[in-house]
Amino acid sequence: MTRLLTSREAQLGVAILVMIALIAVRFPAFVAPANLANVFNDTSALIILALAQMAVILTKCIDLSIAATLALCGMVAAMMNVAGVPLAAIIPLVILLGAGLGAVNGLLVWKLDIPPIVVTLGTMTIYRGVIFLISGGKWINDQQMSAAFKSFPRADFLFLPVLSWTAILVVVVFAVLIGRTPLGRSFFAVGGNPHAAVYTGINVGRTQFLAFVISGALAGLTGYLWVARYAVAYVDIAGGFELDVVAACVIGGISIAGGAGSVGGAVLGALFLGVIKNALPVIGISPFWQMAISGTAIILAIAVNASQGRTKGRVILKSAEHVA
Amino acid sequence: MSLSDTPHARHIPDRLASPLSRALKRWEVLLFLVAAAIFVINSFASPYFLDPWSLSDATYNFTEKAMIGFAMALLIIAGEIDLSVASIMALTSTAMGFAVTLGAGTPELVAIGIVVGLACGAFNGMLVAGMGLPSIVVTIGTMSLFRGISYIVLGDKAYNGYPASFAYFGQGYVWWVFSFELALFAVAALVFGVLLHRTNFGRAIYVIGNNPVAALFSGIRVARVKFILFLLTGVMSGIASICLTSRLGSTRPSIALGTELEAVTMVVLGGVNILGGSGTIPGVVLAALVMGLVTFGFGLLNVPGIVMSIFIGLLLIGVIALPRLWARARRRR
Numbered sequence: 001m002t003r004l005l006t007s008r009e010a011q012l013g014v015a016i017l018v019m020i021a022l023i024a025v026r027f028p029a030f031v032a033p034a035n036l037a038n039v040f041n042d043t044s045a046l047i048i049l050a051l052a053q054m055a056v057i058l059t060k061c062i063d064l065s066i067a068a069t070l071a072l073c074g075m076v077a078a079m080m081n082v083a084g085v086p087l088a089a090i091i092p093l094v095i096l097l098g099a100g101l102g103a104v105n106g107l108l109v110w111k112l113d114i115p116p117i118v119v120t121l122g123t124m125t126i127y128r129g130v131i132f133l134i135s136g137g138k139w140i141n142d143q144q145m146s147a148a149f150k151s152f153p154r155a156d157f158l159f160l161p162v163l164s165w166t167a168i169l170v171v172v173v174f175a176v177l178i179g180r181t182p183l184g185r186s187f188f189a190v191g192g193n194p195h196a197a198v199y200t201g202i203n204v205g206r207t208q209f210l211a212f213v214i215s216g217a218l219a220g221l222t223g224y225l226w227v228a229r230y231a232v233a234y235v236d237i238a239g240g241f242e243l244d245v246v247a248a249c250v251i252g253g254i255s256i257a258g259g260a261g262s263v264g265g266a267v268l269g270a271l272f273l274g275v276i277k278n279a280l281p282v283i284g285i286s287p288f289w290q291m292a293i294s295g296t297a298i299i300l301a302i303a304v305n306a307s308q309g310r311t312k313g314r315v316i317l318k319s320a321e322h323v324a
Numbered sequence: 325m326s327l328s329d330t331p332h333a334r335h336i337p338d339r340l341a342s343p344l345s346r347a348l349k350r351w352e353v354l355l356f357l358v359a360a361a362i363f364v365i366n367s368f369a370s371p372y373f374l375d376p377w378s379l380s381d382a383t384y385n386f387t388e389k390a391m392i393g394f395a396m397a398l399l400i401i402a403g404e405i406d407l408s409v410a411s412i413m414a415l416t417s418t419a420m421g422f423a424v425t426l427g428a429g430t431p432e433l434v435a436i437g438i439v440v441g442l443a444c445g446a447f448n449g450m451l452v453a454g455m456g457l458p459s460i461v462v463t464i465g466t467m468s469l470f471r472g473i474s475y476i477v478l479g480d481k482a483y484n485g486y487p488a489s490f491a492y493f494g495q496g497y498v499w500w501v502f503s504f505e506l507a508l509f510a511v512a513a514l515v516f517g518v519l520l521h522r523t524n525f526g527r528a529i530y531v532i533g534n535n536p537v538a539a540l541f542s543g544i545r546v547a548r549v550k551f552i553l554f555l556l557t558g559v560m561s562g563i564a565s566i567c568l569t570s571r572l573g574s575t576r577p578s579i580a581l582g583t584e585l586e587a588v589t590m591v592v593l594g595g596v597n598i599l600g601g602s603g604t605i606p607g608v609v610l611a612a613l614v615m616g617l618v619t620f621g622f623g624l625l626n627v628p629g630i631v632m633s634i635f636i637g638l639l640l641i642g643v644i645a646l647p648r649l650w651a652r653a654r655r656r657r
Contacts, residue, residue: 114644125636
């Protein structure tokens with residue numbers, strides 16, 4: 001029970017509730033169910049990507065190209081729509097494209113042993129550049145997209161838009177994947193101790209590769225949802241969003257050193273940022289504050305993560321060490 | 325990742341290769357040849373290339389980035405990284421722009437630029453060296469924080485109206501076609517070269533990068549060295565920001581966006597091991613020349629900036645991937 005109360009998830013959950021309560025005191029309209037559903041819908045993309053990033057971070061890697069992958073897949077989705085490809089084909093195709101882009105990252109990390117930060121810093125600019133090349137720097141806007149393409153993520157289904165349901169579905173799939181499958185366990189094993197993972201028969205590089213593929217595929221899916229929701233595609237969509245995604249993970253208590261974190265933490269980290277982002281205009285603060293707040297939250301979260309790690313200590317075999 | 329516990333059996337030759345062939349295989353020599361080749365290709369590709377004034381203009385493509393690159397090289401050799409350099413530039417530039425609205429003159433602006441850079445570096449250093457947090461996330465955080473402050477201050481506005489004398493740093497010439505920035509670049513290269521290759525401090529940087537624990541046990545104050553390196557990176561970002569702001573004559577919060585990528589690329593292209601422990605300042609100087617020449621050549625051929633950034637990204641991955649592919653191919657043989 002005490003462990004539950006002192007867990008990162010509980011702390012974050014309380015922090016979010018307190019934040020919402022404080023806002024509600026001054027602006028009761030903020031806690032109207034419709035508005036809260038709206039906040040959740042607005043945060044859906046961040047939740048999906050935070051989970052994708054979590055898979056990568058768990059394996060001791062980082063994917064800074066996640067927003068560029070999203071933007072490239074979004075642009076391709078919009079271009080396919082303009083070219084008349086049916087929606088039922090566009091969605092699997094962009095997921096496939098995203099997985100392919102993730103596989104490029106993964107292969108460079110796996111086969112060439114290049115540090116993930118360098119790989120994804122490089123592919124981040126390359127993918128953005130490719131959007132410029134394929135689009136010629138032009139925008140694809142509202143009028144060029146078909147009604148079906150735009151309305152799908154916004155369609156209401158059991159009180160929530162499809163976009164929100166997609167996020168919920170991804171959360172459920174991740175909860176199963178991370179908690180109940182060998183692949184999920186191997187993510188933790190690879191990040192927690194790569195050498196030990198090798199001894200238990202886990203292919204470290206392949207596991208990292210799969211994490212990147214998952215991350216890319218989800219970024220591809222989000223790319224379509226993003227472009228359809230905002231009804232515009234251009235080179236810079238979701239620019240800098242990778243920082244928000246990493247911030248959500250770090251705030252959610254996912255250790256950047258790999259091997260520690262939970263689905264609940266990532267979701268709450270994303271919701272934390274989502275509530276702040278939606279609350280800023282309500283309480284009359286310029287949206288330009290968002291970036292600095294994210295940055296501060298990242299720094300505070302790592303500092304807290306580190307101090308918690310220090311006090312608890314992770315040495316399980318202390319007594320055995322002394323005997324030896 | 326090849327984390328197999330048995331390291332590859334190291335091939336020890338019976339005798340060393342001749343000094344000439346060893347020298348030719350050095351990364352710096354390779355870079356020099358590449359730079360020379362690009363120079364020749366460019367001079368054939370465009371008739372405007374060989375003009376001393378246009379070459380002088382070309383140096384602006386790398387001078388500011390290289391100033392940061394030198395400090396970044398030291399940091400990466402020591403096994404850390406600073407992704408917040410571009411944001412430090414933005415914040416520094418914003419602080420200077422704000423000071424202009426209060427009526428600051430050129431000397432005050434320079435002082436503010438250096439002090440703000442120093443403060444940002446100290447903040448990074450405190451978090452990484454003081455509290456032992458991983459530099460990648462810390463500087464991703466401060467990257468967001470520093471530029472975020474610029475956005476809070478500026479929003480969608482811009483500062484301009486810098487004093488006329490302030491323009492010297494980014495637009496002035498020391499002698500003939502040699503700009504102030506180029507001179508500063510040369511001085512910085514010299515200072516950082518001596519610091520890294522000729523002082524105890526420089527040796528300590530290599531030791532820390534190769535084995536921080538051994539460095540600690542051999543009496544090196546690891547945290548202090550790392551803190552100083554973050555300070556240096558902050559100061560150099562501040563100085564680069566003074567040059568850039570002076571050259572552009574205005575400040576927007578999006579100023580210098582993406583510079584961290586180019587600085588890291590330059591350092592890695594210069595032969596610095598991204599995992600720390602090895603690298604040289606002459607390598608970074610040559611990498612700066614190569615990148616400057618390439619961007620200038622592309623510019624002459626009217627290639628848009630974002631296409632150049634694809635090239636930079638490919639370069640970053642390529643220069644790390646190629647030696648590894650090469651080593652693997654040789655091991656197979």
